[in-house]
Amino acid sequence: MKTTTKQKIAFGFLLLCTVIVVLPVLFVLAVIIKNGSSAVNWEFVSAMPRDNMKAGGIYPAIIGTVYLVCLSTLFSLPIGLFAAIYLHEYAKENMLTRLIRLAIVNLSGVSSVVYGLFGLALFVTFLKFGVSILSGALTLAIMNLPVIITASVEALASVPYSFREVSLSLGASKWQTVRHSVLPFAVPGILTGAILSLARAAGETAPILFTVAAFYLPNLPHSIFDQAMALPYHLYIISTQIPGITREMRYGTALVLVGIVFSMNIFAVIIRSKFRKKKKW
Amino acid sequence: MKLRKIIEFVIEKLIFLCGVASILFVILIFAFLLKEGISFFREVSFGKFIGGKYWYPISEPPQFGILPLVLGSLLVTLGAIIISVPLSIAAAFYISEVAPLKIKDILKAAIEMLAAIPSVVLGFIGMVTLVPWIKKVFNLPTGLTALSGSIMLGLMAMPTIISISEDAINAVPRSYKEGALALGATRWQAMYRVIIYAAMPGIIAATMLGIGRVIGETMAVMMITGNAAVIPHTFLQPVRTLTATIAAEMGETVHGSMHYYSLFAIGIILFAITFIINFTADLFLHRNRK
Numbered sequence: 001m002k003t004t005t006k007q008k009i010a011f012g013f014l015l016l017c018t019v020i021v022v023l024p025v026l027f028v029l030a031v032i033i034k035n036g037s038s039a040v041n042w043e044f045v046s047a048m049p050r051d052n053m054k055a056g057g058i059y060p061a062i063i064g065t066v067y068l069v070c071l072s073t074l075f076s077l078p079i080g081l082f083a084a085i086y087l088h089e090y091a092k093e094n095m096l097t098r099l100i101r102l103a104i105v106n107l108s109g110v111s112s113v114v115y116g117l118f119g120l121a122l123f124v125t126f127l128k129f130g131v132s133i134l135s136g137a138l139t140l141a142i143m144n145l146p147v148i149i150t151a152s153v154e155a156l157a158s159v160p161y162s163f164r165e166v167s168l169s170l171g172a173s174k175w176q177t178v179r180h181s182v183l184p185f186a187v188p189g190i191l192t193g194a195i196l197s198l199a200r201a202a203g204e205t206a207p208i209l210f211t212v213a214a215f216y217l218p219n220l221p222h223s224i225f226d227q228a229m230a231l232p233y234h235l236y237i238i239s240t241q242i243p244g245i246t247r248e249m250r251y252g253t254a255l256v257l258v259g260i261v262f263s264m265n266i267f268a269v270i271i272r273s274k275f276r277k278k279k280k281w
Numbered sequence: 282m283k284l285r286k287i288i289e290f291v292i293e294k295l296i297f298l299c300g301v302a303s304i305l306f307v308i309l310i311f312a313f314l315l316k317e318g319i320s321f322f323r324e325v326s327f328g329k330f331i332g333g334k335y336w337y338p339i340s341e342p343p344q345f346g347i348l349p350l351v352l353g354s355l356l357v358t359l360g361a362i363i364i365s366v367p368l369s370i371a372a373a374f375y376i377s378e379v380a381p382l383k384i385k386d387i388l389k390a391a392i393e394m395l396a397a398i399p400s401v402v403l404g405f406i407g408m409v410t411l412v413p414w415i416k417k418v419f420n421l422p423t424g425l426t427a428l429s430g431s432i433m434l435g436l437m438a439m440p441t442i443i444s445i446s447e448d449a450i451n452a453v454p455r456s457y458k459e460g461a462l463a464l465g466a467t468r469w470q471a472m473y474r475v476i477i478y479a480a481m482p483g484i485i486a487a488t489m490l491g492i493g494r495v496i497g498e499t500m501a502v503m504m505i506t507g508n509a510a511v512i513p514h515t516f517l518q519p520v521r522t523l524t525a526t527i528a529a530e531m532g533e534t535v536h537g538s539m540h541y542y543s544l545f546a547i548g549i550i551l552f553a554i555t556f557i558i559n560f561t562a563d564l565f566l567h568r569n570r571k
Binding site: 017020085102103109115146204 | 498
């Protein structure tokens with residue numbers, strides 16, 4: 001066989017594999033949108049559940065997820081950003097830096113349910129925050145730290161070295177240089193990372209199983225020490241724990257969750273490409 | 282002037298503290314798992330825990346053998362890897378070496394989307410589509426099987442494996458490929474004779490991180506594998522994984538009971554497994570960079 005024919009066959013095979021990878025994504029989205037769109041209306045997203053969650057809306061679950069995601073980012077963004085600044089701007093190549101990198105790799109690999117156990121042991125039990133929004137948000141924050149650090153380090157690395165050299169040569173101190181000549185140019189990348197980690201936090205279930213999630217609450221949470229319902233947990237219980245929930249309710253909940261996660265992702269991608277075009281160096 | 286110096290000093294210390302926070306968190310996670318899990322190992326020996334064939338945590342007397350759970354996790358992971366690794370590597374090659382620029386961007390976006398779908402949603406979709414399908418095709422009493430879990434987890438491992446393999450392929454020096462092409466090789470020959478070997482450490486690391494992702498995955502696997510804590514013999518029977526056991530049983534335990542501590546002991550095992558996998562994968566990635 002001619003080698004070019006072989007190549008054609010091989011490339012065709014590679015294409016086929018790629019299609020097999022991508023098709024399920026479209027399938028999952030199509031199934032959710034097709035079956036869920038009839039259930040999603042204003043009442044569904046703005047009303048309390050009724051009738052043992054068999055009717056009504058999923059408003060408290062949405063609110064719970066919003067609280068969790070915002071609070072967790074409040075914790076993880078500053079720590080993650082400062083950690084990235086340390087790693088990229090301050091740290092020397094030594095044992096400690098190697099250890100930090102290894103720790104970050106490890107944090108990103110720990111199973112989500114193990115984070116749940118950790119949150120239960122540290123925040124809920126040891127620090128006595130109880131099963132609360134605060135415990136869950138802190139657990140999610142630590143889980144999301146590697147995402148934010150990695151994205152921020154990349155953003156910092158994309159700022160040319162000459163910016164720092166000019167600033168330093170004009171007599172600015174290290175922190176002034178970072179603050180005025182590096183950070184402003186890294187903001188889009190950091191923002192992208194932050195939004196992606198928000199999206200991840202919104203979809204996670206296992207870390208909040210034992211730290212926040214309530215099966216059903218008649219009221220909205222009043223403080224960060226209250227339990228809360230959350231969208232992914234709600235989807236889990238109505239699809240496995242409670243019999244007799246209509247298909248529409250389940251698909252509708254899945255659609256709202258996927259909708260929230262995807263719109264955040266798309267938002268992040270738009271920010272990224274917008275600023276990439278604007279970049280003049 | 283003095284004030285500014287003080288502020289700067291404080292900020293730099295703060296930056297340093299945040300920098301080492303990751304180390305602190307890893308130690309904290311391990312310490313707190315150990316704190317709760319250690320009470321368990323005072324009562325049950327490690328060998329009985331790992332090698333015990335029966336997981337009956339609430340019967341009298343309780344039995345805490347996690348062998349069926351370990352084998353359940355291994356079986357589901359094995360299946361997922363068999364499904365995802367070849368497809369992912371092929372896709373990584375297609376995306377980085379063959380696809381035209383525009384298609385490349387679309388494919389990358391699709392794979393990012395796959396990574397973004399929450400695991401509970403994939404579990405739900407698996408429950409309503411894949412599970413009935415498997416039940417029908419293999420004519421089984423239930424479609425909640427290890428195979429269902431493997432397929433879904435294979436899907437979830439793909440974005441990880443593809444993106445890291447793709448990075449590894451892109452990191453192969455251009456001169457390798459150009460050298461092969463100059464000697465008269467076709468692009469395909471250059472790919473499978475040269476590039477794949479140069480990218481191999483990265484591809485191995487990608488596979489390992491994929492395995493780590495699959496072993497740690499919880500929600501989807503809990504929803505579609507049937508959760509039967511028995512030693513599995515085939516892919517077509519229900520299994521229960523380590524992760525699903527923790528997630529499913531923690532809600533029912535009494536705080537401070539043996540059952541409660543035993544779930545933390547499983548957590549320690551999971552933490553150790555993912556630690557080893559990520560550590561080794563990092564070694565491979567590091568070698569690749571040099």
